[in-house]
Amino acid sequence: MLLSLLLTLNTFFTAAPTPDWKTPYEKSNRTKTATYQECIDYYQRLDQAYPEIKMTEMGMTDVGKPLHTVIISTDEDFDPASIHRKGKTVLLVQNGIHPGEPEGIDATMMLARDLMQQKKLKSQLDNVVLVIIPIYNVGGALNRNSHTRTNQNGPESYGFRGNARNLDLNRDFIKEDSKNARTFATIFRTWDPEIFVDNHTSNGADYQYTMTLIPTQHNKLGGALGTLLKQQMVPALYKGMEKRKWPLVPYVNSRGESPETGIFGFMESPRYATGYTALFQTLGFVPETHMLKSFDKRVASTYDLMLEFLDYAAKHGKEVQAARQKDRAALQTQQQFVLNWAPDTTQVETIQFKGYEAKYKPSEVSGLERLYYDRKAPFTRPVKFFDTYRPTVTVTKPVAYIIPQAWAEVIERLKQNQVELKRLSKDTVLTPEVYYISDYKTGPRPYEGHYLHTEVQVQKSQQPIQYFKGDYVAYLNQVSNRFLVETLEPQGPDSYFAWNFFDSVLGQKEHFSAYVFEDLAAQYLQKDPKLKAALEAAKAKDANLAKSAREQLNFIYRNTPHFENTFMRYPVTRWLGGALPVQ
Incomplete structure (x- = not known):
């Protein structure tokens, strides 16, 4: 009887071994990044093994495969509204927007596992919910190769920057040409995260750092959040990474060939991930590992930086929430909105920069002088850091924007971003403030599928306009105020006008003999x-x-009534006051 029991137990343990939770990256001795399917399969296993993890399909991508989110919530509450009511901080991490920059993909897979299997790490989730987009650019991840990241040191193979429509998704957050971007808007507005992280790999100069960081530009973010970001959160991240032996430096965005000429804080307009998230008072970050460092170091530094984000969210989430609530309250009465910015070169900080000497030698290709960085000549010296921006274009908000229903593509994007819209209840003539486009420049070549307009100038007038039942009204009394202003004011660098959604008004329709x-x-x-x-x-x-x-x-x-008054007239008008017949 005893022998039979022992044999039964032996059979049981042999048939049910402990799962192997090593990621494809770890199994490859840290030389390979997970494929799309390996990544999704791994998260599905985590979902099945741990009730605190839920994997969800949130919408489609251009390549015909779904965009997933992985939610890690220790009390097994996966409802965004409920989570916010509980006062938990939501941290949204996005990976693989450029799948050739895959460190975040592998680091986050390991992090999700370790949060479940290491008690000390798991405790950080008591007041934080982690939401992960495993691979955002699914089409690019499936277009795998070993050559297109010419300047990058590993991994063995990786995805491609362009998505299935050859769009750079980190230029698509406003125009939303891709299904990916429209699904992201649903994810982002549904979860409304306090903190957003978008993992990348850099290009550019050579220097000693493995990890660089782009925070949302603090002047653009503004308010209590901008102050918290600049004075508290960024210094805390730098201090934490220094302890982990990964010293940080601002993303090396210099105007000359060498970083020693000065580094400029990155001004991300709303086409970029963190420029978009700033419109909704979210603290956004783009970690950029250095392309020439070994892949294992890039993954390790990304892993540790995400731990620092989790640690900050766990310790200071309430402060972030309070600053956010303060800014959102102020947004309701804010009258002036900045549409464009320029660096203020009179405001200069100094950072100690760990670089390599920039030198020149004859090119073996052309015989002409070429730049190189001498790794045998490292240095630490002060470098100017320009991280203050000043407004260049400012607008006073209207009471509401009126958007004729004819402009369906614009209406669709407003709805996708959960803008609160009302509709006119009857045909009516109104006298709003109207813009005429008086001047603009258009790029000579397409940029992300568009001929982008810049340097837009407008002239204002007030005139009666016929509107129809069902035309849309967007009041400026909502969380989406900044989004509305920066997309519907034509002078905004990422306005819908700039992205060609209204180009048909730029053509005259009637003429004379x-x-x-x-x-x-x-x-x-x-x-x-x-x-x-x-x-x-x-x-x-x-x-x-x-x-x-x-x-x-x-x-x-x-200068006669024969000339059409709709020529160059911007169709979205500004309502400055008074009751509107809306439903």
């Missing part, structure tokens, strides 16, 4: 002395106009 309009133009000059005087004054200033019969007719045409 000169031989017909000649007689009518003469009548206008006879009846309107002011128009005649204006034409003569314009001719005196412009020799080309004085020599061109067609242009003189055009001058008259533009």
Whole structure:
């Protein structure tokens, strides 16, 4: 009987061995990054093994595969609203937006496992919920190769920067050309995280650091959160990483060939991940490991930095939440909004920078002088750091924006980002403030599928406009205020106008035949002395106009009721006050 029992127990333990929780990265002796399927399979195993982990499909990507989130919640509450009611801090970590920069993919897989298996680490989740996007650019991850990251030291193979539509997803957060970006908006607005981390690998100069860091630009973030970020959180992260033997430095964004010329804080407009998340008062970070350091060191430093984010969220989550609530309350009454920024070079900090001497030698390719960094000549010396930005374009917010329903692509994006919208309950004529586009520049080549407009200038007027039942109204009394201003004001660098959503208003639709309009133009000059005087004054200033019969007719045409008033008129108007018939 005893022998039979022993044999039964032996069979049981042989049939059910302890699971092997090593990641593909660890199994490869830290030389390979997990494939898309290996990554998803690993998280599914964690989901099945631990009730504190839940893996969810949140929407589709352009390649036809779903975008997942992995939620780690120690009280097994996976409802975002409930989690926020409990006062827990939400940390959202995104990996693989550029799958050729895969450190976050492998580091986060190990972190998720260790949070479950190491009691000391797991305790950090008592008041924090970790939400992970395992691989954001699924199409890029499936397009695997060993060559496109030319400047990078490992791993053996990796994904491609462009997604299934060859879009750089880190330029797509506002225009949302990709399904990935539209699904991300759902994830982000649903979870409304206090802290967001988007893991990357750098390019650029050579230096001694393994990890560099881009925090949300503190002036752009502004308010209590901007102060907390600059004065408390960033210094705490630097101190923590120093203890872990991974000294940090700001992302090496220099204007010259060498970092010694000075480093500029990165100003991320809303097209970028952290520029987008800042619109909703989220502390955003882009860790950028150095491409020339070995892959294992890059993964290890990413792992440790994520521990520092968790540690800060656990210890200071309440402070972050209080600052966020203060900023969101202030946002309701804020009148002035900044649309664009420039570095203030009169405000300079000094950092001790650990670099390598930049030197020159003859190129073996061209025979001309080439730059190289001499790793046999390391140095530590002061470098200027420009991390203050000043506003260059500011706008006063309206009471509301009115968006005609004809502009469905814009409406769709507003809804995707959970903007609160109302609709006109009847056909009506209103007199809002109107913009006319008076000048703009357009890039000569496509950028991420668009010909981006810049240096936009506008002229204001007020005029009656016919609106129809169902046209949309967005009041500026909501969490989405900054998002609305920076996307709907045409002068914003990442406005929907800048991204070509309104280009059809830039084309004139009606014209005149000169031989017909000649007689009518003469009548206008006879009846309107002011128009005649204006034409003569314009001719005196412009020799080309004085020599061109067609242009003189055009001058008259533009100053008569025959000229269409919708030409160059921006369709989104600004409502400055008074009740609107909305439902």
